[in-house]
Amino acid sequence: MINKKVPTVQEALNGVENGMTIMLGGFGLCGIPENSIAELVKKGNDNLTCISNNAGVDDFGLGLLLHKKQIKKMISSYVGENAEFERQMLSGELEVELIPQGTLAERCRAAQAGIPAFFTPAGFGTEVAVGKETREFNGKMHIMEHAFKADFAIVKAWKGDTAGNLIFKGTARNFNPCMAGAAKITVAEVEELVEAGSLDPNQIHIPGIFVQRIFQGEKYEKRIEQRTVRQK
């Protein structure tokens, strides 16, 4: 067994430098690597390019990095509900590339799986397609999209073992499995880190080969963005 465990978040993020491209899992605030984001804020790296479906909210998630102006460019599919983000984008301080959500997931997956590019119908005939190669397959037009190239992928899982195997919970899974192994170094933070052999191999969602460093997060706030309930 190859041991991927690192003792601290500091060690997990060793090597993150200014100007790097970092993928971060999560959908809204669900399944985001909270502990790693807090450490990135502390480390203070800037000029970062972040690939993440959303940009957090004003005071949580990637919103914390935006607030400290550590992000140069965001690559996302949806950025609503974040006033500071909107302000930086409209003022031109922040570069933003908006891409369809399925394309975002597939560009991660392509990077993970060694596929340099692929064709998708999403965005054909829209401004997303501008400057991209198009091709017809089975009577339908598609545009060519490329795999992402990133320095770090930071993912969050529910349980993990020291071999780097990961299990996700609920919809906190989202982009995390697609990003694992899609960058030069993948860091996984987990709620519960166990010894290799403690998890059932049949239940593993992401094999440890895709993960270089794993650590147990100190605490998880798991903030809910839109708490919605019904009456009993």
Added chain:
Amino acid sequence: MALDKNDIAKRIAKEVKNNYFVNLGIGIPTLVANYVRKDISVEFQSENGVLGMGPFPFEGEEDADVINAGKQTITTLAGASFFDSGMSFGMIRGQHVDLTILGAMEVSENGDIANWKIPGKMVKGMGGAMDLVASADNIIVAMMHVNKAGESKILKKCTLPLTGVGCVKKVVTELAVLEITPKGFKLLERAPGVSVEHIIAATEADLIIEGEIPEMVIE
């Protein structure tokens, strides 16, 4: 009388058939789940990675790890499953989802849809909408007939940046049900008490009107 948002959702719920997998967008489309017939089997997909979505949780039973694409806390039903975003959009692009219901800012007579950006004013992003409209066979738009400024959202040609081209099949508004045919918008139904003339006046695009136009049946 023009319909309210719940009535629009009730009308669209009639389009949901037995054994359908359905993706609901944010806004009016989310309400459709409340009005689907109880005697048919339907599974709701949310593109953040869940199939078999149930109602909102009771207070105190919310789980931060179980949300829908609108980031609302949800529950799951028996037979539900979770999956990653790559697989989720595999379901969508692979046309395994039977019906997509989403909102729009504009729809044009050739089935183009715009719903993600107002240049210089509002940019929220397309989320999964571009993947959904580029792939789904059956797309129904739920929206108000006119915008806040009173201008028609049913147009000859969209003015806002497009989300997808030639993809919308049907539009349900507070005034009418419209089908998009190769010749343009066809008026299928009108809201109870709303005249055909009223609908024509509220619509920038030309309408194909054949014979008596029945009233929508809202139960």
